[in-house]
Amino acid sequence: MATEFASEASLKILIFGHNGQVGSSLVEQLNQQDQTLICPSRTEADFAHPEQVTQCIESYQPDVIVNACAYTAVDKAESDQATADAVNHLSVAAMAQAALAADIPVIHISTDYVFPGDAKQPYLEDDATGPHSVYGQTKLDGDLALANTLPKQVTLRTSWVFGEYGNNFVKTMLRLAESRDELNVVADQHGKPTYAGDIVTSILAFLKALAEQKPIVWGTYHCSSAGETTWHGFAEAIFAEAKSLGVISKTPKVHPIPSSDFPTPAPRPAYSVLNTDKLNATLAQPLPHWSEGLHKMLRHLQQG
C-alpha cells in the first residue's frame, strides 16, 4: 500500500500519545517523510487535565491532530475511573471543541472494548455498543463526544494491539516464557490481534488524502489486522513464531482455560471481532493477517 506523501504535500501534524505503541510506530513512519511533527510531552499536555489539551492545540495551530493517547490500563481503570474518564473522555471532548474552533480534523483511535461482546458475527461500525468495563465506557464517551462535535473526524476502532514499542500481550507472553513451563490462557474470548504498523498504515492513508486534498469520508472505521483468534490461540502462535525465530529457547505449555478461571477486575468481551470491510474498501486492500505483523515484530526484537 503506497503511503508516501506527494512531494508537495506537507502537513503540520500534532500527535498525542507519541510514546505509545501506535504513536511510536506512527512517528517512526512519518519521520521518513517531509512532514512537520509536533509531539507534546506529558508535562505539556497532561490528558488528566483537559484544559492543557485545549491550550496545546491553540498554541501549536496544527493542520491535523492524531490522537493515539489513552488510558489503556484496562484493570486499573476500574479503580481509577476519574483519571480514565479525564484521559479517554473529557480530554477528547476538549480536543473536539478546540479542533472545531480551529477548523482542523482529528484522527482518533478507539477500541473493540466498546462492544458488549455477545455478538455471533463480526461487529459492524454502526452496531450497538455497550461496554462492560470502565476503560470501554470512557473510550466510548470520548468517541461520542468527538463524533457529535466535530464533523471532520476519523475514528479508527482497533483491537488487541501489539507491536515493537510499548507494552502488549506479546511482550507479556515472551516475559512469562522465561520463567514458566506452563501457562493458563483464556480460550473463550475471541478477537483480532492487530499489529500497530497496520494501524499506522491506515492513519497514513487518511493523512495522505488530507495532505493531497483528496476527498475523505469522515466517520468511524473498524481497523484491525486480518484474521481472528482467541488469546489462547494468539499465545500459542506467539510461542511457535518466537521459538522458530530463536527469540525464546523453550516454549511453555499453554493450557486453554475459561475466563471464569482467570478473574480480572475488568470483564473483557467474549467476542469482539471487528468487521473491517468498510476500511478495506477505503484502503483498496485489506490489512495483512496478524501473523505477518507478529513475524515482523519478533524479527525486530530478534535483531535488537
Ligand SMILES: NC(=O)C1=CN([C@@H]2O[C@H](COP(=O)(O)OP(=O)(O)OC[C@H]3O[C@@H](n4cnc5c(N)ncnc54)[C@H](OP(=O)(O)O)[C@@H]3O)[C@@H](O)[C@H]2O)C=CC1
Ligand atoms: N493497546 C491495545 O491493545 C489497544 C489500544 N487501542 C487504542 O489505541 C490507541 C493507542 O493505544 P496504545 O498505543 O496501545 O497505547 P499505549 O498505552 O501504548 O500508549 C498510550 C499513550 O498515551 C499516553 N498517555 C497516557 N496517559 C496520559 C496522560 N495523562 N497525559 C498524556 N499522555 C498520556 C502515554 O504516555 P506515556 O508514554 O507518557 O505513558 C502513551 O504515549 C488508544 O486510543 C487505545 O485506546 C485500541 C484497541 C486495543
Ligand SMILES: Cc1cn([C@H]2C[C@H](O)[C@@H](COP(=O)(O)OP(=O)(O)O[C@H]3O[C@@H](C)C(=O)[C@@H](O)[C@H]3O)O2)c(=O)[nH]c1=O
Ligand atoms: C497475562 C495473561 C492474560 N490472560 C488473559 C486476560 C485477558 O482476558 C486476556 C488479555 O489480557 P491483557 O490484560 O494482556 O489484555 P487487555 O488489557 O485486556 O487488552 C486490551 O487492551 C485494551 C487497551 C484494548 O483496547 C483491547 O483491545 C485489548 O487489547 O488474556 C490469560 O488468560 N493468561 C495470562 O497469563
